[in-house]
Amino acid sequence: MADLTRRRFLTKSSLGLGLAVTGLAAATQLEGAVNAVGANSRPKLAGRLPDNAVLHVRDVATGEFVLLAGIREIAFRDLELAHNLVAAVTRASTGRRV
């Protein structure tokens, strides 16, 4: 993120895969799709995210994510999640536009 200006970041987020984890109708739609892929088979989570956490997909090809949670910024890789999100977006694009 350090090499991105604020505007470039927002532009990239809005044109690419930017996902607000809470509070967005679009996110709810995607969450449902992700759950359908297999999240329900995971053990129940012990922790919780801060309010208004936002997940930024920096590079879908490598599964590079940045989670903005509270005032923290956490980078991680999860190729499976990237694939699931792409699948969800593909399905969502054939349904109702939000």
Place this chain on the structure above:
Amino acid sequence: MSSHREAPEIAKDPVADNTDTYAFVSPENDGTVTLITNYIPLEGPAGGPNFYEFGDDVRYDINIDNNGDGVPDVTYRFTFRTEVRNPETFLYNTGPITSLDSPTWNRRQFYGVTRIKGDDETELAGHLACPPCNIGIRSPPTYATLAAAAVHHLPSGETVFAGQRREGFYVDLGSAFDLLDLRPFSELHLIPGAPNPNGVDTTRDLNVHTIAIKVPISALTRDGSRPTDPSQSRSVIGVWGAASRRKVRIRQGEENDVESGPWTQVSRLGNPLFNEVIVPMGHKDTWNSLPPSADGRFLKYVQNPEVARLLPILYPTAFNNLRALGSAPRADLVAILLTGLPGGFIPGFQNFTGTTYADMLRLNVAIPQHGTNPYGILGGDLAGFPNGRRVFDDTVTIELRAIAGATYPLVNNSYVPDPASGVIYDVTPPASVSERFMSGFPYLGVPKDGFSTPAA
């Protein structure tokens, strides 16, 4: 401008746009330093009904480096909250505002102040009132008195003010940006024009939003002392302002917007005009996001500033000696802007902070504040710019003269500056702008009111 709308992105975000930063030993108390950062450029006084205010979603910092690494050792942080009494009216005020708690003042702003030293964060105040904007004589009928009540003395020893003030930065924008049409020798310009030797004070009738804090010197120095020997390194502090926003904002229509992620710096200002005329356009937004400790990457632009290359081209007969310098690195400008001046160059003065290149105002706090020469050190007044910066310092003229070669003899005593470099002026005479200022805190004058501005 000093740093008004100086970069493409911040020009679109006025409430976070740090327009000027000042740092000087307080004239009425040599044991304190006054630090000022201004925001919201080019406020037209009549700009209602939504008059100017700080951003509730912006974090405003005044940073102090006391060991020369370009990283803050002390930060004073200001955060704001707006309170609306009646959302069912469009009016800023529904009657005269006669006090800071006047029930007819509908949209008020309050702020908190936090001091940060290392891992220690101390809230100095939580709910201080800003004054209203100066709308006109029917709204705040006694504005000066009202604003004076918004000067707060904190139990921790600081004095603070946050609110609208008259713009103190005077500049002849029309000449500067019209292909550097310097009025004193406009007739020598490469492109024929219509010479007009009378400078235009472009910002004369404009206001700005000011955050000012007066701090005991001992709260800022590296060893907690109040230095009295200007030659000691502990006598010098570096100062810059910065504004930050959360990394992400999600707009949700009727629901409240949400913000998330770390605070990200979007504006910064140490020396006036640094990002404005030294840093090229393609790097200005990046510069605003960086700390001073990263300024080494901009060294080449200080060593060979674009304005110094342009002057001999635009004035083919006026800057022959500057032309002859060619691409010789401007060590004088590097010292003034990025490291401070070591001892031995100017008798009785130094503000050197070491070898780290960092754009900061460098203030030697051991030099008392008794001078009034707007040309600062160029005028023989060691208490003025570039020893920190006072509100009345003519920084545009000082920097133009320096870039034109007037300060190059500091590092090369065989160099003879072009006579033109010594007669450059911007708004002239500087005495004509004195009405903008106050002799006491917060030093910037009462803002122009919307009803009677512009004056007939």
